[in-house]
Amino acid sequence: MSEYREPAAAGDVIRLDSVSKTYRAGAPPALARVSLRVGTGEAVAIMGPSGSGKSTLLNLLAGLDRPSSGTVTVAGQRIDALGESALARFRAQHIGIVFQFFNLLDDLTVLDNVLLPAQLAGVPRRLASRRAEQLLERTGIARRWDAHPARLSGGQRQRVAIARALVNSPRLLLADEPTGALDTATGQEVGALLRELNAEGQSLVLVTHDPQLAERQRARVVRIVDGQVEGAGQAVAR
Ligand SMILES: Nc1ncnc2c1ncn2[C@@H]1O[C@H](COP(=O)(O)OP(=O)(O)O)[C@@H](O)[C@H]1O
Ligand SMILES: [Mg+2]
Numbered sequence: 052m053s054e055y056r057e058p059a060a061a062g063d064v065i066r067l068d069s070v071s072k073t074y075r076a077g078a079p080p081a082l083a084r085v086s087l088r089v090g091t092g093e094a095v096a097i098m099g100p101s102g103s104g105k106s107t108l109l110n111l112l113a114g115l116d117r118p119s120s121g122t123v124t125v126a127g128q129r130i131d132a133l134g135e136s137a138l139a140r141f142r143a144q145h146i147g148i149v150f151q152f153f154n155l156l157d158d159l160t161v162l163d164n165v166l167l168p169a170q171l172a173g174v175p176r177r178l179a180s181r182r183a184e185q186l187l188e189r190t191g192i193a194r195r196w197d198a199h200p201a202r203l204s205g206g207q208r209q210r211v212a213i214a215r216a217l218v219n220s221p222r223l224l225l226a227d228e229p230t231g232a233l234d235t236a237t238g239q240e241v242g243a244l245l246r247e248l249n250a251e252g253q254s255l256v257l258v259t260h261d262p263q264l265a266e267r268q269r270a271r272v273v274r275i276v277d278g279q280v281e282g283a284g285q286a287v288a289r
Pocket of ligand 1: 074075081099100101102103104105106107108
């Protein structure tokens with residue numbers, strides 16, 4: 052998909068500086084002083100036990116939630132400092148997200164699901180349709196463009212979700228347990244697709260319980276335990 056991509060910006064796609072997140076006063080923080088850098092084009096796997104703060108971290112990276120303290124910089128933009136509408140715009144344009152349970156809209160066709168973020172970003176439908184069709188080809192579901200998600204298998208649904216996440220050519224692709232609801236073989240296919248996208252230059256951060264998935268991604272593993280990053284690495288050259 053390199054033909055659609057803007058020239059890669061040098062430097063880090065993600066920079067977290069001393070980020071903490073507390074959901075309720077008095078509760079232990081879900082994240083505590085997490086600092087992390089991810090280089091443009093890198094693949095990072097966030098791993099750790101249930102409840103350790105992985106989804107919290109991903110949601111902060113996605114701009115779906117805000118830190119209690121610290122700064123979150125994505126593609127050079129301090130997203131923790133953006134107002135609601137600017138944040139929504141930034142998210143639509145620059146961040147793609149894939150969830151464990153796909154989060155597709157059942158009332159829309161496959162194509163319209165994929166087009167939704169383009170619509171939110173104000174991209175003209177004709178332009179977006181071309182991109183969406185190319186992505187559906189790329190992810191192997193072009194023949195089902197007019198189907199509704201309920202008619203698709205889990206693996207097909209996740210492919211639709213990946214196409215949707217990529218429709219605006221985001222600087223960053225985030226995936227929270229993208230294979231967690233899939234059987235092993237299907238999960239491996241989805242993993243291989245993510246691996247290909249990263250090999251083509253897509254910056255990728257995924258949360259997974261599955262060490263094999265992380266290994267197949269050739270991802271740098273960041274372990275998180277009780278809201279803290281163990282041996283937080285710097286971005287590595289690849
Ligand atoms: N919206 C929320 N409100 C209150 N507590 C939350 C919320 N989301 C997560 N938590 C708590 O924060 C901690 C980290 O959760 P989470 O980031 O979902 O972990 P993981 O994804 O690693 O399983 C857990 O103790 C969880 O109960
Ligand atoms: Mg989680």
